[in-house]
Amino acid sequence: MTIRVENLTKIYGPQKAVDNISFELKKGQIVGFLGPNGAGKSTTMKMLTGFIPPSSGNAYIDNINVEEQPLITRSRIGYLPEHNPLYLDMYIREYLRFMAEINNVKNPKKRTEELIELTGLTLERKKKIGQLSKGYRQRVGLAQALIHNPDVLILDEPTSGLDPNQIGEIRKLILEIGSEKTVLLSTHIMQEVEAICQRTIIINRGKIVADAATTELGKRNDTDIVIYVEFSKEISESDLRKIPEVKNVSKGSQPNSWHINTTESQSCKIALNKLIAGVGGYILEQKEEKQSLEDIFQKLTRNVDDL
Amino acid sequence: MWTIYKKEIRSFLSSLIAYVVIAVFLIVTGMFTWLFKDTSVLDSGYANLDPLFSIAPIIFIFLVSAITMRSFSEERKSGTIETLTTRPVSDMSIIMGKYFAGLTLVLFSILPTLLYYYSVNKLSINPEQTGIDKGATLGSYIGLLLLGAVYVAIGTFASALSDNQIIAFLLSMFLCFFFFIAFDFLSDLEFLKNSDFSTEWLGINYHYRSISKGVADTRDLIYFLSLTILFLGFTKFIFGSRKW
Numbered sequence: 103m104t105i106r107v108e109n110l111t112k113i114y115g116p117q118k119a120v121d122n123i124s125f126e127l128k129k130g131q132i133v134g135f136l137g138p139n140g141a142g143k144s145t146t147m148k149m150l151t152g153f154i155p156p157s158s159g160n161a162y163i164d165n166i167n168v169e170e171q172p173l174i175t176r177s178r179i180g181y182l183p184e185h186n187p188l189y190l191d192m193y194i195r196e197y198l199r200f201m202a203e204i205n206n207v208k209n210p211k212k213r214t215e216e217l218i219e220l221t222g223l224t225l226e227r228k229k230k231i232g233q234l235s236k237g238y239r240q241r242v243g244l245a246q247a248l249i250h251n252p253d254v255l256i257l258d259e260p261t262s263g264l265d266p267n268q269i270g271e272i273r274k275l276i277l278e279i280g281s282e283k284t285v286l287l288s289t290h291i292m293q294e295v296e297a298i299c300q301r302t303i304i305i306n307r308g309k310i311v312a313d314a315a316t317t318e319l320g321k322r323n324d325t326d327i328v329i330y331v332e333f334s335k336e337i338s339e340s341d342l343r344k345i346p347e348v349k350n351v352s353k354g355s356q357p358n359s360w361h362i363n364t365t366e367s368q369s370c371k372i373a374l375n376k377l378i379a380g381v382g383g384y385i386l387e388q389k390e391e392k393q394s395l396e397d398i399f400q401k402l403t404r405n406v407d408d409l
Numbered sequence: 410m411w412t413i414y415k416k417e418i419r420s421f422l423s424s425l426i427a428y429v430v431i432a433v434f435l436i437v438t439g440m441f442t443w444l445f446k447d448t449s450v451l452d453s454g455y456a457n458l459d460p461l462f463s464i465a466p467i468i469f470i471f472l473v474s475a476i477t478m479r480s481f482s483e484e485r486k487s488g489t490i491e492t493l494t495t496r497p498v499s500d501m502s503i504i505m506g507k508y509f510a511g512l513t514l515v516l517f518s519i520l521p522t523l524l525y526y527y528s529v530n531k532l533s534i535n536p537e538q539t540g541i542d543k544g545a546t547l548g549s550y551i552g553l554l555l556l557g558a559v560y561v562a563i564g565t566f567a568s569a570l571s572d573n574q575i576i577a578f579l580l581s582m583f584l585c586f587f588f589f590i591a592f593d594f595l596s597d598l599e600f601l602k603n604s605d606f607s608t609e610w611l612g613i614n615y616h617y618r619s620i621s622k623g624v625a626d627t628r629d630l631i632y633f634l635s636l637t638i639l640f641l642g643f644t645k646f647i648f649g650s651r652k653w
Contacts (some may be wrong), residue, residue: 151495177497187488191424202411204496246492329642 134295180247190232335383413506456533477564544623554621
């Protein structure tokens with residue numbers, strides 16, 4: 103029940119869509135595959151599922167090479183492709199039944215009903231897929247990926263285009279089923295990995311730029327803390343810069359408010375207190391702005407030539 | 410393969426394609442066989458089904474192209490090809506499932522015309538003893554089915570080439586037409602005329618007519634089967650090329 107990727111590369115013409123990436127996923131992990139659009143997330147997933155072959159490198163599911171024995175590895179993967187393609191003129195039941203049979207499920211009829219129940223499609227079960235809203239279609243896509251009870255789930259942007267309630271429901275579903283499976287899900291939404299993934303792999307321009315536990319990822323860049331402070335009186339920028347702990351200063355949205363970058367928040371706050379007390383003013387508001395995963399993401403995936 | 414086959418048949422039925430194809434085929438062949446003065450069996454004076462067997466290959470050019478044009482084009486356009494090909498099924502079973510579904514539709518369009526056979530036989534002077542030429546008619550039916558088999562293979566191939574159904578349709582029509590009759594015209598060209606090898610032999614029509622005489626010639630059978638296998642092979646090649 104593992105996914106292993108070794109030096110996987112995909113070249114389209116002059117462009118390296120995926121550039122020599124390696125990682126390994128163990129059983130029971132939900133791993134977020136994070137990256138901006140066009141970073142190579144989908145391409146990697148397509149290679150894992152055997153839809154396209156890699157230009158070089160290997161992908162393994164349970165130590166079986168995806169290219170050498172595709173029929174075995176495919177039967178162990180549940181795959182929700184990007185944009186969730188479905189046969190719109192089929193009925194939900196008809197479609198799931200078809201997917202069950204094509205996956206060689208033993209009792210397709212029973213399994214179809216189970217999945218309809220599990221994915222919350224019971225009320226819609228008599229409709230054609232084309233009549234469903236996007237959220238329900240996504241559930242059908244997920245039901246299709248789960249129908250043969252695969253060990254490995256590969257979900258390409260499972261929540262894109264859904265409203266907040268639907269996103270919550272899909273996430274809950276993934277969390278429920280993810281505990282005994284290996285799940286790789288791609289997204290470009292940072293909150294998503296924070297919400298459900300134990301581990302995050304950030305990919306940019308085909309290269310892995312970070313691979314760590316999601317909580318670790320947040321801590322890693324904590325060295326740089328931003329303090330937001332609002333004074334009652336005017337303080338010049340040069341005065342602020344004189345404080346040794348202050349690394350950088352930028353103006354805030356309110357009058358006399360500042361964003362201050364520092365590495366040592368404690369002594370910096372004391373210095374700020376002293377400074378304002380020296381001119382007879384007060385600190386009206388002060389808060390630490392924790393670096394979110396979003397900032398880290400932006401930092402890591404900012405393109406080199408944009409700097 | 411049979412899962413795909415079942416799905417294709419269901420989609421033919423639910424999208425009404427099956428009914429329309431069968432109805433159109435029967436109406437057009439029916440009119441040529443019974444109604445139009447120039448071709449009608451009733452006016453010809455012979456107890457045979459020649460009008461049916463001469464018009465059917467032409468109608469099938471349109472109908473088979475219409476049946477097969479969506480088989481791969483639609484899957485590619487809607488992206489469902491990705492869900493399908495990442496399931497534990499081989500490319501060949503996908504192709505064969507779709508191919509046999511198309512062929513089944515052709516078979517079911519031809520089947521009701523057995524009623525024509527019955528009618529003409531009843532109308533003949535001596536139905537019990539001589540009646541309709543049974544050998545020739547059986548040969549013609551086999552020929553028509555084999556021709557359908559080639560057409561469906563051509564149509565499937567055309568559909569694998571493009572994700573645009575209209576292009577697939579036109580391409581399929583062109584290829585069917587070309588293989589059916591073009592070699593007959595080409596063989597009339599001056600520079601192809603004198604060769605010992607008859608250009609006509611390459612076309613479907615030559616073999617179709619040959620089988621229609623009621624002579625089961627293995628060369629004709631082999632011709633039809635090879636052409637079918639050739640186009641299914643091309644389809645596999647094109648379908649596999651997504652991986653390049």
